[in-house]
Amino acid sequence: MKSRSIKTKMLAIMISLVLIPSLLLGFISYRSSDKNMLSQYEMFGLAIGDEIARSTDAYLESYMDKVKFISGKEQVVNFNSGATEEEKKANGDMAKSYIQKFIKEFEVSSVVLSDMNGKAISINSEGKTNDINASEMDWFKNPVSDKKVDITDIYESSGKKFITVSGPIVKDGQTVGVVGIEIPSTHFQELFEKMDIGENGYPLLVDSKGSIAGSKFEGDFGREFVGYEQFADFEEEYKLYQDVYVNPDGVETEEIKVVTKLENTDWKLVTIIMLDDINSSVRNMMISILAVGIAVIIAGIIVSVLFSNSIIKPIKRIVHSVQKMAEGDLTEKVDVKNHDEIGILADSFNKMTDKLGKLIMDVKDVSAEVSDSAHVLAASSEETTASAEEIARTVEEIAHGASEQAADTERGVSLVTGLSMKLDDLNKVSADTLDSVENINATNRESTLVVSELRSKTEENNKSTHMIEEEIIALDADISQVGEILDAIDAIAEQTNLLALNASIEAARAGEAGKGFAVVAEEIRKLAEQSKGSSNDIKDIILSVQAKSGETVKAMGAVKERNEAQNSAVEKVGLSFDTISSLIDDITVKLESMGHSIESMNEDKENVVSAMESISSVSEETAAASEEVTASVEQQTLASDEVARSAESLNRLSEKLIQEINIFKV
Known part of the structure; x- marks a missing residue:
């Protein structure tokens, strides 16, 4: 059976030391990547949900501040006051004029103004007015009853979806009317389109009745949010759960939903994270790990070859010289520049x-x-x-x-x-x-x-x-001097053997990482024994010559x-x-x-x-x-x-x- 060279053994050991941990790391990473990535995405969902909720609250609060501002203006407060009809009409015109100015200055879509009987007008950014009956509308009833600024759920008016931020108009401690700012749903669409949640994730704004009030998709406005009953009454800051969404085409999609409660309303912000995005990230991570692993293996093989060559080449030169010496060629020299044993x-x-x-x-x-x-x-x-x-x-x-x-x-x-x-x-x-x-x-x-x-x-x-x-x-x-030289050779061989033994002991202490060095030490010990054997052969020849010289x-x-x-x-x-x-x-x-x-x-x-x-x-x-x-x-x-x-x-x-x-x- 042909014995393997030291170089082959060292390469096998070094490649094993690189390949096995790489494969094990890849397997462990694959096993834990889904769970870790899911956890990371959940944490990301909570963070992004909280951030979007804060942005939405700030957006709505800015409209609430505008309502408070306009409801306190004199022109608005006196819009329905006057002793005569002409005076009332004049005050109403002044209120309309101010509201048009307000719309242009604060860049709002439209403003509604109502007396206590629900008789109201709607003024848009183009200056057009429209008389409406607001007595049954939430933006009128809620401020009248609650005496504070309120945000309505989404509703449809003139074929468009709106929400309205409205508040009471107070004069001398008495509520004399209601003023509100209508926000088209397209404003929330523009707001949410700027928010990226993974590749396919998106936020939804759900009103107190479970209808979608804000989304990056126009077709979602006013649509009932499926599964609203799961979090309709929760009082925590947020809630997280997994769900399966079936689109109109019947395709199932696994989702992670993070529900965050808004501060200024009973609305909920739902941050939806697609598990396909997580799986895609896992695949990308696995590809990266695989690429790094292959690079590490290639680098390990290159380092193993270079390292083994630095040890094997001098040993081969010494073995070749010893073989030449055993054949009787004493002109052979070992060209080794190493500064080690x-x-x-x-x-x-x-x-x-x-x-x-x-x-x-x-x-x-x-x-x-x-x-x-x-x-x-x-x-x-x-x-x-x-x-x-x-x-x-x-x-x-x-x-x-x-x-x-x-x-x-x-x-x-x-x-x-x-x-x-x-x-x-x-x-x-x-x-x-x-x-x-x-x-x-x-x-x-x-x-x-x-x-x-x-x-x-x-x-x-x-x-x-x-x-x-x-x-x-x-x-x-x-010839006696030759015997002394051969004794010195034997001493060198014994010392080399002892060094190889010490190296084997140190390699054994090093554990798996020292196996390659244990093999090298064993081969050095064998080389020392071969040197000693060659020395004994030479000694036998010299003893024969010495015996014949004695006979002479x-x-x-x-x-x-x-x-x-x-x-x-x-x-x-x-x-x-x-x-x-x-x-x-x-x-x-x-x-x-x-x-x-x-x-x-x-x-x-x-x-x-x-x-x-x-x-x-x-x-x-x-x-x-x-x-x-x-x-x-x-x-x-x-x-x-x-x-x-x-x-x-x-x-x-x-x-x-x-x-x-x-x-x-x-």
Whole structure:
């Protein structure tokens, strides 16, 4: 099963942290939006209803003040006074003139004026008058009975809808008539058209009988308000309830109705809020929330990608460098500029590779020197073996000649009695013997030179062996330093692992918000363990090299011991050849003496016999010395063979060490 990368895990966690709360917030908002929006619209309805009620009260109160003002004017008070009909008519004309002036000044639609019998006139803004009977009209009866300004319910006159604000005309404490200002319903239409309640909401002014006295729709005036009985008698400042309105087309519409009581009349102001407006606002709010949520999710994804890249890219670089190092490439560097634990890890890794590369180069150089020294030692051993073999052959010839000389001497002793008859032959033999001795002496000198050369080669061999031993000891010390560096790497890996553990603990404390950081800490811990594993692999290789270096040190110790033995053998061979040279000189002297003795042999045969016995003794000694030299040469040959084998083993170890080191690229 393919494992997911740290980046994928971090992106999944970060997106989940953004997406899940956004979806949850959207769901909660959707669940609570209707209720909250309804509550907000109810509060809005109460506020706007109160504001419209205040405006309507102020509007009506302004007309009530105008009625009070005009009812107190002298021309109006005296409109029906006079002793004669002419005087009454004159006062009536003055009242009409003043009312026309009043209509123009206060921009009212029309004014009605009545005496106590209900005989009234209506004067409009165009100056036209109309006689009417007001005895049964509310605008006349209510002020007469209540003695105060009153506002009538909506009524129809001449095909138009009106309300009238009227008040008593008082003279000398007595009511002498009624004056009123007619307000066309269109005035309320103009007033309410300026008031917006949502997209489709609207206010209604309902009179005390349940008829619509004010609306933004002209067709509503005078129409009975459906459901008026629900709030006809309430005494509170306002009342709020939901209702379903069925229009003439049979379409049902859910409404919120806020009923507000007016101060100056028994009328009610009904503020109607359409639930469709609320639902539209909810939909708009949900669209806004959805847009914000999508923007937050996109921003969260972008931030997650940027954040994960800032962590994953340095880790990938470190992992790539560690893999290259595991493959033996110590030239790989980690290019990480972070100033956190990852940056410290990368810097430590670069320092480690630099030190390890330098160490590998030192080991490689020492291994090459060891290999060269091993080749020199092998060549010197071969030359020593060849020289020893030459000496062995020479000594063998000497021994063979000495044996023959001893045999001849013995025959000379046995034939000494006939020596006198063969003096001439003996003289010749003596001369030949002297020549042989000279040849032996020449051979001995050559052997001495060979031994001297062998001694020189042995000294060179000793120097090479000593140099190799010092290089191998230095190599062992460098390898020990590698072990210390690897211990430092292990310490760094342990510290990284500890930091990752601490990060995991802190992430666990952070709860859901720290899960992403817990994953990062876990991956860092795994990377530290991989670094430690790579360090252990390198340590195993170094231990193997160190073990082989130890074996090389032991082999060089053995070579050194054999060289010392070879030196001793060479010294013995030299001493033996010195002895041989001395003996040959004695033989020469004695042969010369023998020549003189032969000349006087006839005179002293006993001296000749004695001389022959001496020659026999010397020949035996020469043979014995030759055997010793042969034994020494054989021992030297064995030592040289052992040195050659040790040099070959050292060469193999050096080549194997070079092969191991060549794995690394520095």
